[in-house]
Amino acid sequence: MSEIMAKTEEIMKKGKALGADEVIATTVFGEYRQLRFSNNQIDIGVAWDDYTTNVLLTWQKRVVATQIKNFQNITPTMEQLFKLAKASKENPMYGGVVQGKFKYAKPMADKSIRDVENPSEYIYEAIAAAQRKIGKNIDAGGILFTKYEQVFLVSSEGPEGQDERSAIELSIRAFAERDESGHGVECNSSLKGFNPARAGEKAGEIAKMAKNPKAGKTGKFDIIFEPLFWGSMLGAYGMMGSAFFVLTKMSVFADKMGQKVGPAIVTIRDNPGKYSVSNRVFDDEGAPVKETVFIDKGVLKTYFHNTSTAKLFKTQTTGHAGLVQPMPWSLEMDAGDMTKDEMFEDTKRGLYVTNTWYTRFQNYATGDFSTIPRDGIFLIENGEIKESWKEIRLSDNILNLLANIAGISKERMHVHWWGEADPPSLSPYVLARNIQITRPE
Amino acid sequence: MEKDIVDYCLELAKSKKIEYAEARALDTNVENMVIKNGLLDAFAVSKDSGFCVRILADGGLGFASSNKWTKQEAVKVVNLAYKLAKNAKRKDKIKFAEEKAVRTKWDVKQKKKIENVSAEGKIERLMEIDKAIMSQKTNVVARTLVYQSTLTEKYFVNTEGSIISSFVPRIEVTPFGVTIVEGGKMEQLPFKWFGYTGGWEAFEKWKLEEDLTREVQVLQRLLREGKAVKPGKMDLVCGPEVVGIACHESCGHPMEADRILGREMSQAGRSFIYPGGPYWIGTQIGSELVTIIDDPAIENSYGYYLYDDEGIKARPRYLYKKGVINEFLQNRETAAKLGTRSNGASRSINYDREAIVRMANTYLQPGDMTEEEIFEDIKYGIFMNSFTEWNIDDVRFNQRYIGREAYIIEKGELKAPVARPIIETTTKTFWMAVDGVSKKVGFVSAVCGKGDPGQGVPVDTGGPLARLRGVYIK
Secondary structure (H helix, E strand, O other): OOHHHHHHHHHHHHHHHHOOOEEEEEEEEEEEEEEEEEOOEEEEEEEEEEEEEEEEEEEOOEEEEEEEEOOOOHHHHHHHHHHHHHHOOOOOOOOOOOOOOOOOOOOOOOHHHHHOOOOHHHHHHHHHHHHHHHOOOOEEEEEEEEEEEEEEEEEOOOOEEEEEEEEEEEEEEEEEEOOEEEEEEEEEOOOOOOOHHHHHHHHHHHHHHOOOOEEOOOEEEEEEEOHHHHHHHHHHHHHHOEHHHHHOOOOOOOOOOOOEOOOOOOOEEEOOOOOOOOOOOEOOOOOEOOOEEEEEOOEEOOOEOOHHHHHHOOOOOOOOOOOOOOOOOOEEEOOOOEOHHHHHHOOOEEEEEEEEEEEEEEEOOOOEEEEEEEEEEEEEEOOEEEEEEEOOEEEEEHHHHHHOEEEEEEEEEEEEEOOOEEEEEEEEEEEEEEEEEEOOO | OOHHHHHHHHHHHHOOOOOEEEEEEEEEEEEEEEEEOOEEEEEEEEEEEEEEEEEEEOOEEEEEEEOOOOHHHHHHHHHHHHHHHHHOOOOOOOOOOOOOOOEEEEEOOOOOOHHHOOHHHHHHHHHHHHHHHOOOOOOEEEEEEEEEEEEEEEEEEEOOOOEEEEEEEEEEEEEEEEEEEEOOEEEEEEEOOEEEEOOOOHHHHHOHHHHHHHHHHHHHHHHHHOEOOOOEEEEEEEOHHHHHHHHHHHHHHHHEHHHHOOOOOOOOOOOOOOOOOOOOOOOEOOOOOOOEEEOOOOOOOOOOOOEOOOOOEOOOEEEEEOOEEOOOEOOHHHHHHOOOOOOOOEEOOOOOOOOEEOOOEEEEOOOOEOHHHHHHOOOEEEEEOOEEEEEEOOOOOEEEEEEOOEEEEEOOEEEEEEOOOEEEEEHHHHHHOEEEEEOOOEEEEEEEOOOOOOOOEEEEEEEOOEEEEEEEEO
16 A cells, blocks of 8 residues: 555544544645646746645534645544534435445556646647648637646545546637637647647637628527537536536426436436546545436436435435535537538528637526627528627527537537536537527617 | 745745746635535535745746645745746746835734634524525525635745735625525526625624525515516616626726736637727726726725735726726736736735736725615616626627616616516626716625636625616616
């Protein structure tokens, strides 16, 4: 057993010795690096190293938590935590944490991500790719981010394991002119196959097409979503799939289990697989993660659960435990049978939207919302891009959007961007019919 | 906190060929509680403690942090920050605007110390609020209360000789998803933030039982009596919450100099204000009644601070003044680029995040009208007291606010509640339409998002009642 694992176990045992019912200690040693750039230059290089042990302790259905930094003050911290548990209030709905010994998949983290010698080269590669599409005179900004985490988990209920998680992400937004921009991302768990030029090309291609945008119009449109845009929508569906948000009525999926919520071509699952920037082998309780089908052929199949919420819903944990609430790790929408070109051919009058931000809800239970498309927005007439647009808002209902999906592409992209396309997803192009667009009046 | 390690970092940085360096450390005692549908879901208590170093070398910036308090780690952090700065290899070198060194200590007093309230007392207080939400004769199907307190000790030193120590207690309660169902119809209060810089006395100021009971009554009345608005141009009176969000979104954000210069282009976006563009300092953006101030030094406000995270003394910033674009929010980097001085707007949420340009407490300056005068000559219009969904484009010009509590105004009097009236407009149209501003200012707290990785900073937003003439409501 490694020294770190031994220290983590010591924390768990300290909690048990004090009289706790359950204790889970998870130590994360994380190395995070980021280069931020704008106006084609590096603005700042940022590095943050984190040495934290997260502790969950329960006593007579009282749930308390703390963090220990760099294994400092273990005994007083645990004593204080147990005291807090005794002062806390019973939650009769609390259903425990996962029990048993598990054999986890072997972590496949890429250690070379820790030692990238000249990370700025990736940025310049992406900028150059955008320039090849638009021309030399561009203004580009974004980030290059790398993550390497070593995770050590010990639970008094049996689970014990080690994980290593790695990721590299590049995000680039390229401007040809002030209102002519495109955004591309490149996300990978490993340096192998990481292609920053792909993100630059995407950003450049969209920015070039976005020439001379006109003010858009209000109305109902068929809409083709770029995978980056759709990644934001998948994030909204995924969040609402968490049992926590179902229980708090912050979800359109409450009371819809087993019901049809979309057409048969829609299957959405969660899978923090090896390729994902959110790769992992166990959740925060130590339950093994696995592929979880959330919506199967249009039918709501499960919420995302930890052990406690699963008990409330009379089911099993799906391996999505966070400390307080279950959340999806990495969403996947199953590929469809269309090409992007076929989606355009199928669109008499519609829009092609490439990115969005600021998605907000009037009412999370009903799903009325709006989001603001940004970067390239294009009017399609008879299958062809007619003109470039700006200044519109997609103002509809998120269940209606799901129900109106008419086409899904074969091609999918692994996307993750800032707080918008989050959590990461494997996202296709999506065609949805009859969606409301509004604009300032 | 081991201040000697922070000082050691600075000495190490000084030994390198640099233009500037600073070291900053934070010790924060954090408490979090989630009360979900009347049950305590979890109570978390922890101490976060760490330090960071930011170095300007060869015109590049490097930042590194750690929560391992050893001298060995300090060496690693300084070397990393220096390497990152040198590797930037910028063509146009970053410079910082000149500032004098500051040596000071400041802290925020708590009338009733948060740490002196027992865990049982804190839970009990939150449970009382939960009971108040449930006290109305309606079917509340969900409600969640999130509590957070932070007691933050901070220490800042830089190579120019600044040494600043501070202690700031903050407390926040966020009710969300308060949902009622009657007659098969559902209404919801998605979120509401209550924030305070100070101690446990925050609860006396907030009057949460009263406030949230009223919110439930508003939802109930909306379900029972809410009417749809007939779309068209009409007068609109915005309450402090709506005025505050508009000040924050369509004045505060576009006036952040880092956005104006493009540094946030890939995340939070740019601004409709930019060098060589149609809007700049001196351009009219609103009516003469529109003066919007961002002031960090409002006592007990959620965005309160006296010195920013570059050691600059806080002061009120007059962003829009009498309808004219007046002063951007600046840090030392943007100020140098724009040939001015920092106005103390550089903030960071923790030791592991760089400080960037942020708002503090942004509000519309009060006018000289009574609330009665604001309403009395409106023949037909809408009073939007609070909002639910809102958003704005990434240059901060195209925005929309949807009323949560809203009423029809007829002949100067409030009539039936209106269900979800929408104003979808532009920054200039909104602020140019203001023709009346009342005397009394109200504030609402929020957590403002910006930065990558995201840094949610505490802020207040607010203003008096503002009357807008002839705007399109749907």
